[in-house]
Every structure is written in structure tokens, then in C-alpha cells.
Amino acid sequence: MKLKIRNSKLPPSQRYGVAGEVRNSIGFTLFEIMLAVGILGMMSLAIFRFVQSNMIALNLSSDTAAADAQYDGLRDLLTMEWQSLSPFRANLTGEPFKLSDRERDEIKWNCSGGPALLTRYAPGNFTVVLRLQPENNKGGRLDLGFLRKAQATSDTAEARETWVPLIKNVTSLEISYFDPNANTWLPRWPGGRLPSLIKIAVGRADVAVPWETVIPLRRTPY
Numbered sequence: 001m002k003l004k005i006r007n008s009k010l011p012p013s014q015r016y017g018v019a020g021e022v023r024n025s026i027g028f029t030l031f032e033i034m035l036a037v038g039i040l041g042m043m044s045l046a047i048f049r050f051v052q053s054n055m056i057a058l059n060l061s062s063d064t065a066a067a068d069a070q071y072d073g074l075r076d077l078l079t080m081e082w083q084s085l086s087p088f089r090a091n092l093t094g095e096p097f098k099l100s101d102r103e104r105d106e107i108k109w110n111c112s113g114g115p116a117l118l119t120r121y122a123p124g125n126f127t128v129v130l131r132l133q134p135e136n137n138k139g140g141r142l143d144l145g146f147l148r149k150a151q152a153t154s155d156t157a158e159a160r161e162t163w164v165p166l167i168k169n170v171t172s173l174e175i176s177y178f179d180p181n182a183n184t185w186l187p188r189w190p191g192g193r194l195p196s197l198i199k200i201a202v203g204r205a206d207v208a209v210p211w212e213t214v215i216p217l218r219r220t221p222y
Contacts, residue, residue, distance in 0.1 A: 001084055017072065020116060024088040026206045029092045033092075033104055037074065038105060042188075051196040054055065066089055067204070067206055070166075070167050071167070071202070071213075072210045074144075074166055074167060074202075077108050077113075077115050077166075078113045078130075078198075078200070078215055078217050080114075080148070081111070081114060081115040082109075082194075082215060082217050083197065083216075083217060083218075084111075084114060084115075085109060085194065086218070087193055089110060089175060090108065090109045090110055090111065090194065091110050091191050091192075092107070092108070092109040092142065092189065092191060092194055092195075093107070093108050093189055094106065094107040094108070094175055094177055094188055094189035095176075095196070096175075096187045096188055100212065101204070102171060102172045102200075103172040103173060103174040103175055103203075104128055104131070104132045104142075104172065104173055104189045105131075105173050105175040105187075106130065106131040106173075106175075107129070107130045107175050107189075107198070108127060108128070108129045108130075109127075109128055110126070110127055110128075110151070111125070111126060111128055112124070112125050112126070113197070116118070116145075118146075118164060122185075124150055125150075125151045126149060126151060127148070127149050127151055128144070128147070128148050129143075130145075130146060130173075130175075131136045131144075131145075131147055131150075131172065131173070132144055132172075132173050133145065133147070133163060133165075135168065135169075141169050142169070142170055142171065143165040143166075143167065143168045143169070143170065144165070144166050144167045144168075144170045144202060145163060145164050145165040145166045145167075146160075146163075146164045146166065147161055147163055147164075148161065148162045148163075148164065149161045149162075169189050170202050170203055170204060170205065171203035171204065171205055172201075172202070172203035172210065173200070173201075173202055173203070174200070174201040174210075175187075175198065175199070175200055175201075176199040176201075177195040177197070177198055178196050178197035178198075178199070179187040179195060179196070180196045185199065185214065194217045194218065195217060195219060196216065196218060197214055197215065197216055197217065198212070198214070198215045199215075200212065200213055200214075200215070
């Protein structure tokens with residue numbers, strides 16, 4: 001006995017239901033796409049903030065390193081200059097000053113061509129002052145630098161004062177001198193001989209703690 005299977009006249013949605021279900025499972029719903037886009041957006045924002053914070057930290061670190069290098073160079077420059085001075089010809093003197101509750105000490109000495117003049121080929125003798133000076137007549141920012149002036153007995157024709165800024169935008173300058181005879185630090189140095197040590201404290205505008213260094217001018221017993 002043979003059975004004949006007649007073609008069913010069911011609608012295509014019922015006839016191919018299995019295939020239809022497979023086709024529907026291959027695609028994504030709108031909610032899934034929006035969820036994926038939201039996750040990618042949050043990941044992108046997190047990566048951007050991470051990179052931005054690291055770039056800011058690197059910039060601050062490089063700025064701090066550059067500022068520290070300026071002060072290290074100042075220490076080396078003053079060390080070379082003051083250790084090369086003659087005790088009798090230099091006539092090194094120091095006076096304490098204060099203006100608007102800010103220390104603005106000055107130290108003065110005589111020298112020929114060398115680190116203080118920023119050249120070895122300057123003829124004659126000069127008087128050099130390490131001091132603070134306003135950046136301009138209108139602003140309140142102070143610069144640390146050398147004020148140079150040729151002495152009257154010098155052979156050079158340059159008799160006017162010249163200002164050489166070393167570090168810009170500082171807040172104060174305090175200088176102390178160690179007297180081995182009194183075994184103490186003095187705020188003023190009268191001249192006639194060189195102190196054993198000179199301590200310099202420079203107020204920085206970028207940090208709260210002032211920069212300090214001690215420069216030996218001759219051998220000490222400690």
C-alpha cells in the first residue's frame with residue numbers, strides 16, 4: 001500500500017519556520033546595537049581620560065625638571081665664580097634688604113672676566129651685584145640676575161650698568177654668610193675677607209618651599 005504525500009498549502013511563515021528562526025538569530029536587535037555603542041563610547045572616554053592625565057603629568061614633570069635645571073645651573077655658576085675670587089681684591093660684601101615683607105638681599109664683589117660676566121674676554125675689572133630686579137616698570141614680577149658695571153680704573157669704554165637676568169619670576173632672595181671665627185651665620189658681610197660658606201635661599205613662584213644651597217668658598221674643617 002502506497003502513501004501519497006500531498007503538497008501542503010501552508011503559508012511560507014509556517015512552512016519554513018525553522019529556517020526563519022535561523023535567519024532571525026543571525027541579526028542583532030536595535031537594543032543590542034545601542035548597548036554595544038554605549039560600551040564602546042564609555043571605553044573610549046576612559047582611554048581618553050587616562051591618556052590626558054598622563055600627558056598632563058608628563059608636562060608638569062618636564063616643567064619642574066626644567067625649573068630645577070635652572071637652579072642647578074645657578075649653583076654651579078656661583079660656585080665657579082666665588083671659588084675663583086681673590087680674598088683681597090674681590091672685596092666681597094653683602095647687605096640684607098627687605099621690601100614689602102620680602103627678602104631682597106644683595107651681594108657685591110669685584111672681578112675680571114669670568115663666570116659672573118658670562119665671558120672670559122671682558123677687558124678690565126668690573127663690580128658685580130647679585131640681586132633681584134623688577135622685570136619691568138609696570139609689573140610686580142622679580143628676576144634674579146647680575147648687575148654689572150665697569151670700574152673707573154678699567155680700560156673698557158663700557159661705563160654703564162648692564163643687567164643680565166638669570167632666573168625669571170622669583171619671589172625673594174635671602175643670603176647668609178658663615179663666619180668661622182664667630183661660628184655662626186651672619187645676615188651681613190662687611191668685606192675685607194671671604195666667608196667660609198655662603199647660603200642662598202631663593203623663593204620660587206612655582207613651589208611653596210624656597211630653593212636653598214650652600215656654596216663653600218674655601219676648605220672647612222667639616
